[in-house]
Structures are given as structure tokens and as C-alpha cells.
Amino acid sequence: MSTSALLFAVKRSKLPLPPGPRKLPIVGNLFDVPETLQWETYARWSKEYNSSIIHLDLAGKSMIVINSRDAAESLLEKRSSIYSDREDFPMVNDLTGWDFVFGDEWRIQRRLFEQSFSVNASSKLEPQQCLASGDLLKWMLSDPEDCIEHFKQMTGEFVMSLAYGIDVQPSNDPYVTLAHDAIGTLGIAAIPGRYLVDSFPILKHVPSWFPGAGFKWQAHEWRKLARGMMELPFAETKRQMELGIARSSFTSDNLDVLKDADAGQAFFQERHVVSTAGTMYVGATHTTVSTLATFILAMLASPEAQKKAQLEIDAVTGGEALPTFQDRDSLPYISAIVKEVLRWKNAAPFAVPHRLTVEDEYLGYRLPAGSIVIGNAWALLHDESVYPDPHAFKPERFLLSGQLNPAIPDPEAAFGFGRRMCPGRHAATSSIWIAVAYMLATFDIQKAVDSDGQIIEPTYEYVSGLVNTPVPFKCSIKPRSPQAIALIRASGSQ
Numbered sequence: 001m002s003t004s005a006l007l008f009a010v011k012r013s014k015l016p017l018p019p020g021p022r023k024l025p026i027v028g029n030l031f032d033v034p035e036t037l038q039w040e041t042y043a044r045w046s047k048e049y050n051s052s053i054i055h056l057d058l059a060g061k062s063m064i065v066i067n068s069r070d071a072a073e074s075l076l077e078k079r080s081s082i083y084s085d086r087e088d089f090p091m092v093n094d095l096t097g098w099d100f101v102f103g104d105e106w107r108i109q110r111r112l113f114e115q116s117f118s119v120n121a122s123s124k125l126e127p128q129q130c131l132a133s134g135d136l137l138k139w140m141l142s143d144p145e146d147c148i149e150h151f152k153q154m155t156g157e158f159v160m161s162l163a164y165g166i167d168v169q170p171s172n173d174p175y176v177t178l179a180h181d182a183i184g185t186l187g188i189a190a191i192p193g194r195y196l197v198d199s200f201p202i203l204k205h206v207p208s209w210f211p212g213a214g215f216k217w218q219a220h221e222w223r224k225l226a227r228g229m230m231e232l233p234f235a236e237t238k239r240q241m242e243l244g245i246a247r248s249s250f251t252s253d254n255l256d257v258l259k260d261a262d263a264g265q266a267f268f269q270e271r272h273v274v275s276t277a278g279t280m281y282v283g284a285t286h287t288t289v290s291t292l293a294t295f296i297l298a299m300l301a302s303p304e305a306q307k308k309a310q311l312e313i314d315a316v317t318g319g320e321a322l323p324t325f326q327d328r329d330s331l332p333y334i335s336a337i338v339k340e341v342l343r344w345k346n347a348a349p350f351a352v353p354h355r356l357t358v359e360d361e362y363l364g365y366r367l368p369a370g371s372i373v374i375g376n377a378w379a380l381l382h383d384e385s386v387y388p389d390p391h392a393f394k395p396e397r398f399l400l401s402g403q404l405n406p407a408i409p410d411p412e413a414a415f416g417f418g419r420r421m422c423p424g425r426h427a428a429t430s431s432i433w434i435a436v437a438y439m440l441a442t443f444d445i446q447k448a449v450d451s452d453g454q455i456i457e458p459t460y461e462y463v464s465g466l467v468n469t470p471v472p473f474k475c476s477i478k479p480r481s482p483q484a485i486a487l488i489r490a491s492g493s494q
Ligand code: HEM
Pocket: 106, 110, 113, 279, 280, 283, 284, 285, 287, 288, 291, 347, 348, 351, 352, 353, 354, 413, 414, 415, 416, 417, 418, 419, 420, 421, 422, 423, 424, 425, 427, 428, 429, 432
């Protein structure tokens, strides 16, 4: 190292860490991390310490939380070459077997994804998205009580078809159930500070029977789900390919490429197809289900928004057809509802944690190499200087004179940051847009009433995790008219 570089390094390492709560010896802030709603606590600390970035010490593991748009842009976007790794959490990667999602091969996975989910490639998915939303309407008509289950089924159907070309069963499909159970466990395992083994990796060698080693037994059970959700549908697609009955899908198309490519010519191998298809499922399902469930809650919170949206759709379709993707420009209020749903109670409040690979400096603070870096998407999407009255559901905030207002930032942080930003965001936004437009065209969504005729107020509570999902709630979903019933019956694939 040259003398000037050495002097610079010494100077840098003397810079203070960003502010944060007082650190105890050894455990640091491990016990300051709340069990739930961490993002709200981090946003509050950011205000209390008057700093857009805060620092925590999780028993020796440095963690930085970014709470403003400026800081997220400067670090996660502009310096994304050093802010884009994932943390190697022993609980997630070694013990529960999720290394296929959080491992080192993410660059190859993203190249494979981007081929399938660029804006252009995503628009090819529209016919499939319309069919999936049509099926959703039918299930909601026949069983209006259980819309969250229908959202799971719809998303499962869409992703299984896209990733593996597998048709799922109309209910209780084993692949969809397995994937949902598996991803549910990931949501718990992947929260920074939740498991001591992430701060003290040596604990992963403790035997399962050892007092306090319940996490090992739990990880053992969870691992079966994680590996099963990745391996079983892939094996089924391969079996169908051998029989010559496989449909075109992400998996079969890419395996065909490998078969045709001369050895070593393709930039990926079979194991990348397996892990990318599995990651696709993980990325797509809980997030989309949570966002659609939030849409229903939003309609309960704001009957006025629902009425305006229905009037807008009726003016375009005359109530005689379902809206289509071609109507998008004529339905700005629907687009504003989708943006507001993504913002209001964003599904992944702190996206997925990133990792800083080399030491960095920001606003006079030292950001240590190896830090876990959390982009607090919730804080950015509830910043009152950008979105006034941020806790209210107000699609109008995205509109000016009845059209989408380009001056109001899109809720992009809902899809994460920089090079790790969700590669499925275009597909996700259009899936949600068409499902929302179909539901509003055909159903009235209202608060449920109990046997005494009293309105049941939803709690608007969420189960906290990497992906937040609404606690099951009651609502009343009724077709808007006999004409709407006829439209529902004529839609979908089944
Ligand atoms: C409303 C629906 C969705 C939301 C809110 C959402 C949100 C996110 C977020 C916050 C991340 C982490 C970004 C980061 O690390 O900064 C992510 C990653 C990812 N998402 Fe999505 N997502 C959605 C739908 C989808 C869909 C439909 C797909 C695929 C078809 C998908 C595939 C992925 C993948 C593969 C990753 C991992 C990317 C990586 O690690 O580099 N997502 N998503």
C-alpha cells in the first residue's frame, strides 16, 4: 500500500460509526432489535438521532439501516457495486438450506431472470395473467370467504406455470402448499438479529439435543421444506421432458438451451436453472399474495376509492366487458390504486438485507466492510415530505387533474434497491393491476357484518416477517350485478 493510501485508510478508520442506540459489551444492540415492526423502530431512531443512516451492533456483526431516499440512492443505487451481496446467515444458508436463494451465484441467476422478465418479455405474460385473474374471480364468486387462499392459489398457478410448466390442482395443490409452507419458514429465519447462531456461527456445530439448541431441530425440519420446494417441481418438469409432454416454461426452455448448446457454451448450467426457478417461486408468491390482500384491506379502509375506481372502469367498459391491458391508459385511477397499495403497507418493509463488501464512508461516517445493510423501504414509502399523510390510503396522491402525476415518485422501494432490485417487478405490477381491475369491475368489497348486524372492523394488523402478510380478516365480497356474474363465468381458464 502506498503511503498516501495508508494515511487515507488510517484516517478513514478513525471516522465515527453512524449514530444508533447505546451498545452493550459483547451483545451490542442484539436485545434492542424488536420482535415485530423493526422498520418502524428503525425509522423512529433515525429521527431521534437526526441521521438518515443508523448503526447497530448485533453481537459483533455491524448493521446499517438506511432510512431516506437520498441515502438509499447514494449508497444502494450509485455505489451498488459494493452494496449488493447478501449476508451469509448460518441459520438461512447452512442450516435451513436456502443458499440457492441467497448464495454467491446471484449474478448468473439474474442474467437468466432478466431474459425472462425484462419489460418486453413481461408483456408476453399478459394472456396468462388475464387467465389467472379470471380464475381468481370464479373462486371468489363460489367461495367469497377465503380470498387470501384464492390469492395463494392464483399466484401459485401463475408461477408454477411460468417456472415449471406445471398445471396445479384447483385446491390444496401439493407443490403450492409445500412452497407456501417453505417460504413461511424463510420469512422467520431471515430476519437479522432473530437467531443467535447468526451472530455466533460456532453455535451451528452444537448438537440438536443440547439445551437451548432448539433452532437446530427447527432448521432440520425447515430444510426439508426448502429443498423440497426447489427439487420436486424441477424433477417433475424433467420427467415430463423425458416423456416429451413438457410445456414451454422457464425450466424446460433453459434446459433445452443447455441440451442444444455445445458443452461449456452457455453462460449457465443445470444447477443454475434449478436454483433460479426456485428463487423465482420464493420471490413471487408471498409478496404478490400480501399485496393483493392489502388491496382488499385498502378497499375496506376507503370505500370512496373503490367507488371512484368502479365508476372509472364502468365508463370504459360500460359494464359489458372485463377491462383489458389495452385500457390501461384510460384507467389512471386503477394504476394509482396499485401504486398506493404497493406503498401503503408494502409487503417487504425492509426489502431483503444487502451486504457491504468493502469499507465505505458517507456523510463523515464510517461504514464497515461486511456490514448488513438494510434499505428501510417502509421508511422511504412513509416519508411525509414525499407522501403527505403517509398512513392514509390515498390513490389521489399519485394523480394530477385526473392523470398520473410524474412528479410523484413511484413506490419503487417496494421492490428493493440497486442491483438486487426485484427482477420480477414488471411482471408483478401487471399481475396485480389486472387482478385489481378485474375484482373492481365485478365485485363490491365491503366490511363484513356479524350475526347481530354489527360491522366487523378489520384490525389492519400484519404478521411480521421478511414479507409482511395481513392477519386473516373478514370481509364481504359480492358480485356487483347479474351482468358481472356472467362476465366472471365467461372468464379464466377453467
Ligand atoms: C408485489 C410483488 C412483489 C414484491 C413487492 C417484490 C419485492 C421484492 C423485493 C423487495 C426484493 C428484494 C430486493 C433487494 O434485495 O433489494 C425482491 C427480490 C426478488 N424478487 Fe420480487 N417482488 C414481487 C414479485 C416478484 C415476482 C412476480 C417475481 C418473479 C416472477 C419476483 C422475483 C424476485 C427475485 C428472483 C428476487 C431476488 C433478486 C436477487 O436476489 O437479486 N418478485 N422482490
